[in-house]
Amino acid sequence: MVKVKLKDVTKYFGKDRGVENINLSIDDGEYLAVLGVTGAGKTTTLYLIAGLLSPSNGCILFDDKDVTKLPAEDRNVGFVFEEYNLFPRMNVESNVLFGPIVKALDLTDSRQIAREMFSLLNIVGKEQNFPDEISGGQKQRVALARAIVSNANLLVMDDPLRALDAKIREILQVELRKLVKDLGLTCIHATHDTHEAMRVADRIAVFKDGEIVQIGTPEEVYNHPISLYVANFLGESSQIEGEIVIENNESFLKNSSGLRLKIDTNLKTGTKAIALVPAELVNVFDISEKDKINYDNVIDAQIISSKCIGEFYEIDIKMHDLTIKSKELIGRKIPLKERSKIVCGIDKDDFRIFPIEEEESNDQEKTTKI
């Protein structure tokens, strides 16, 4: 119910950069996920929007009105924290009604809204319980009810599901999106979990080192990652280094072991590049199906190992001298035994191609090796 705009917003903590030059427009009723690793600037951005921090530079607009100097309590923002932050000495109902009481809203109305929220969020019957008497999932539902009940029209959530069990997280992802859409709220949800971001959001903003590196719908960000960093961050991928060759108007990537992959790129012949392919786009087939399948690249390979991790098989594949990762949904019947001879089908537009120079300048992320 509110349009949010950040214009050139920068925040420094002393000499340390929190975020720099954030330009972001969030539409009325939009669900935006803010995605990034620890320290990418997600929480700082959320605090700036909610008014819990003020920017060093730039301005923040709600419905075209400058709220940069407006204190947090006047912004009508509901905030949900990772660690719930419920008042331990108040029961569930008092926690939820705390906002309306402080804001001197009509309590009869607020109680009615709270009751509706309890039933929407499946916490009816817990009103008189104290926070330490309810589960983590229920605490986060109470925090959510508290954030919404005081007429908030913008909901800001800082990794709200991080502390919860995987199963509860999955259930709450669905509930959250439904609730936000049903109530027509504008919502900003920070998370480090790509899958969660894809599941809840209309658009995803990927943060790195205090800046937005890409923003778009889940499909755009996933299918067209702007850099090797984003592509790698979005999931498990394999990288193949080689040189671009153009023959008969078709582009290929050739590597030193003689692997020749048909790819989709505008890069010129001779350019050194990395082809990155997400594990789930490497399709595994029995060798007997080689002539029946229809992919731009059909490559002989061998299974190194496979394991079932729930909804997927994770398969390591030897392809020429490379190890390639594949993820296959467990519903498909495929060869999984070690050393099985297989073929891999990969379409040319499933490779994300990055020239190597770009990789060196863009991918400065420090990774700790085990």
Next chain:
Amino acid sequence: MSEIHFQHVTKIFGRKVEAVKDLSFIIEDGEYISLIGPSGCGKTTTLRLLAGTILPTRGRIFFDNTAMENISIQDRNIGFVFQHFAIFPHMSIWENVAYGPSVRGKSKKDIEHLVEKALKSLQLSDKAELYPISLSAPDWQKTALARVLASESRILLLDEPLGALDQKIREEFQVFLRNLVKKERLTAIHVTHDQAEALTISDRVVVMNKGQLVQIGAPTDLIFTPSNIFTSFFVGESDFLVGVVVDDREKYSEVKVGNNIIKVSNMGIERGKRVVVAIRREFFQIEKVSVEDKTRQDSKHNSLPGVVIQEQFLGLLKRIKIKLENQQIIEAKIHAKNPIHFKEHDNVRVIIDPDSARSFSYPKEGIVSALEM
């Protein structure tokens, strides 16, 4: 040798909070076991019972046929690794690792030998003189593990040991941890809230709910052949169809769901009984059908008719939400590259693989209560 035997173990806190109820199972020597289940299911209590920080109210625990009730924590020969790194910040890595053998009164020479061997095993030898503050989180966990090895513990208890690490590092550490346990021939019991982690790292997984053991089995058993509704629900994602058994042959039973009959795995439930059919969402196959086909009885496929509500793209996969004829909503997970786009109102047939459709007696208390966590 470190075989662990839980014999009807119950732990009651206060007067009536039953944290663990009648737990019986055996962990074999050298086995890697994970405990999973919703918060409050009794995972951590089970770990504490093993460690000896609490004692069972009823039942007994044996290590290699020795009853543990009179054996103190320090004599149980157990090593711990927690989520939050319990290493001493004022001691170097070498001193941290030497702490265990030194409190056990080992000679200086023995301590040196044990510490060096443990540091080598954890690839920490070149960091021995450093202090925790100059190391990264994975190295803290490695230090904690080195300390367990240096103490010559044969049983390793891990409580969310990778909980504080970022996802990518966490995945690498899982492989490292499993290899270490196998190489050192330890028996490991690992509590985690991350199912993928449990399935990746363990020989067998224990699913717990409300203090009870729900199922114990190899990771693939839990996924492909869950033995009850709760495991089907908790491990991965399943949909549940309610029906009545109308026929039972050798391998398959026929179950009437709404106005349709589907073939499912025969799990020994008699004709005429109400059943819950659990199907993992990855095992549904979805095909579009024309309006004419929709009304025709589908004898060729083992399927149910439905109407698409929504298709959601999730990168790794697509989720298709479908309303069945009986108004129940199910969700199919299909390959992200599936070329067919499903739109709202599309008529579809939901094809069910009978081998992956598990049928369970309809729970007396109802499905919702059976799935309560």
